[in-house]
Amino acid sequence: MILEKADKTNFYWKITGENGEELLESDYIPEDIPPVYAVFPSTLPLLSLALYPEDSGLLLSLFRPGEGLFFYIFLVILIILAFGLFFTLQTINNEMHLSRMKSNFMSTVSHEFKSPLTSIRQTAEMLVRGRVPSREKQQKYYDTILQQSERLSHLIDNILDFSKMEEGQKVFRFENTDIIPLVSDIVGSFQEHTADEGFQISLEISEPIPHVSFDREAMEQVIHNLMDNACKYSGDSKTIELRLYLKGNKVIFSVRDYGIGIRKEDHDKIFSRFYRAGEELTQSVKGSGIGLTIVKQIVDAHHGDISVESIPDKGSIFTVMLPVSSK
Numbered sequence: 001m002i003l004e005k006a007d008k009t010n011f012y013w014k015i016t017g018e019n020g021e022e023l024l025e026s027d028y029i030p031e032d033i034p035p036v037y038a039v040f041p042s043t044l045p046l047l048s049l050a051l052y053p054e055d056s057g058l059l060l061s062l063f064r065p066g067e068g069l070f071f072y073i074f075l076v077i078l079i080i081l082a083f084g085l086f087f088t089l090q091t092i093n094n095e096m097h098l099s100r101m102k103s104n105f106m107s108t109v110s111h112e113f114k115s116p117l118t119s120i121r122q123t124a125e126m127l128v129r130g131r132v133p134s135r136e137k138q139q140k141y142y143d144t145i146l147q148q149s150e151r152l153s154h155l156i157d158n159i160l161d162f163s164k165m166e167e168g169q170k171v172f173r174f175e176n177t178d179i180i181p182l183v184s185d186i187v188g189s190f191q192e193h194t195a196d197e198g199f200q201i202s203l204e205i206s207e208p209i210p211h212v213s214f215d216r217e218a219m220e221q222v223i224h225n226l227m228d229n230a231c232k233y234s235g236d237s238k239t240i241e242l243r244l245y246l247k248g249n250k251v252i253f254s255v256r257d258y259g260i261g262i263r264k265e266d267h268d269k270i271f272s273r274f275y276r277a278g279e280e281l282t283q284s285v286k287g288s289g290i291g292l293t294i295v296k297q298i299v300d301a302h303h304g305d306i307s308v309e310s311i312p313d314k315g316s317i318f319t320v321m322l323p324v325s326s327k
Contacts, residue, residue, distance in 0.1 A: 014050045113155065116148035123148075147193055154224060161221065162273075162290045165297045172215040172301055176325045179212045179219070179251065180205060183244055186223045190240075194231060199238045201227075206245035213325045218298045225291040226255040226318050235259040237315070250304075250321045258315035267308050271296040295320075 014025040014035075035050035123141045132138045164170040187203045194201065230240045237258035244253050262270060273293045299306045303323055310316035 016048045016050070113152070116152045116155075119148045120145050120152075154221075154228075157221065158225070158290060158294055161218075162294055165294065166273075170297075170301075172218055174213045174215055174302075176211050176213045177216075178209070179214065179253075179322075180207075180209055180244065182216060182219060183223060183242070183253065186220060186227065187242055190227050190231070197238070199231060199234070199240060201240045201242070203242045203244070206243070209244060209246055209251060211325045212251050212322050214302055214322065215298075218301070222295050222298050222320060223253070223255075225295050226320070229291060229318075230255050230257040230259070230316075233257065233259045233261075233316070246324075247321075249324045251324060252319060252321055254317055254319040256315065256317045261312040261314050261316055262308065262310040263312055264310075267310065270308065271306075 014029055015023045017023050123144050126132050127138065127141055132141055161170060183205075184203065187201060191199075191201045227240065227242070234240065234257050239258055241256040242254065243256075244251070246252070271292050273290060296306055299320055299322075305321045307319050307321075308316060309319075
């Protein structure tokens with residue numbers, strides 16, 4: 001009999017509003033058991049909770065008028081559970097979002113690899129089979145192979161460096177030297193490779209430019225990634241403007257395009273890993289989504305700053321600020 005009674009539900013409750021209206025209650029309210037009324041703290045809504053226990057001794061000690069101890073404990077537990085649930089759902093949502101971005105990244109990188117490899121293979125086959133009789137055309141095909149090989153090499157470097165940075169294993173070799181030759185060489189290479197596509201790339205250097213302590217390979221990646229982005233997102237405009245100048249104790253390098261631009265709400269997000277600004281860009285322009293992440297991490301490692309100014313359909317300006325060497 002005792003076991004039977006323990007299996008039965010012997011706890012009933014009812015919540016009423018300020019004017020006595022019934023808001024919530026258990027499935028059954030016994031008529032022969034006097035209720036124990038719990039007192040809510042004054043900070044809570046004006047509600048009343050009536051409990052109908054078979055043994056009211058313990059409840060009376062917990063819900064003694066003027067104390068409302070149970071509800072403070074209940075409130076704390078409820079808050080903890082609510083925050084725990086919120087953060088759990090937030091973590092799951094973030095992980096799912098990151099998983100989708102990684103999947104998109106793998107798909108995009110596969111395409112990025114396939115495109116130059118296909119171009120190299122087709123061009124090499126034409127040359128090997130003697131289908132390019134003209135010496136001038138042969139040279140053009142050789143240039144295409146070289147250009148696509150450099151593109152492939154740069155993509156591989158990006159992925160490898162990104163992996164090292166994520167694991168904290170990237171080693172920078174800083175050298176106190178002149179940054180002008182590096183910038184000029186990369187800009188000259190882009191001018192040569194993009195001339196057939198109609199791009200007009202200009203470089204303005206406001207000398208004197210003091211020496212900067214930087215890792216040459218890493219800074220080459222920064223400049224290359226920014227210029228590559230400017231070309232990719234240039235839209236119908238083919239004008240790219242670069243500036244190198246001194247401002248205070250900072251050497252400033254900026255890349256400006258007049259292309260499709262970036263929405264204001266995406267300005268901070270574009271430096272996050274795998275992030276692509278806007279669905280329309282994802283569909284129209286191929287990219288790995290790690291280029292600007294690498295740029296930001298490299299600039300941070302050089303104790304510098306990077307900023308973006310952009311208006312949709314008007315273009316973007318990416319500005320890198322590096323501290324002047326103290327040596």
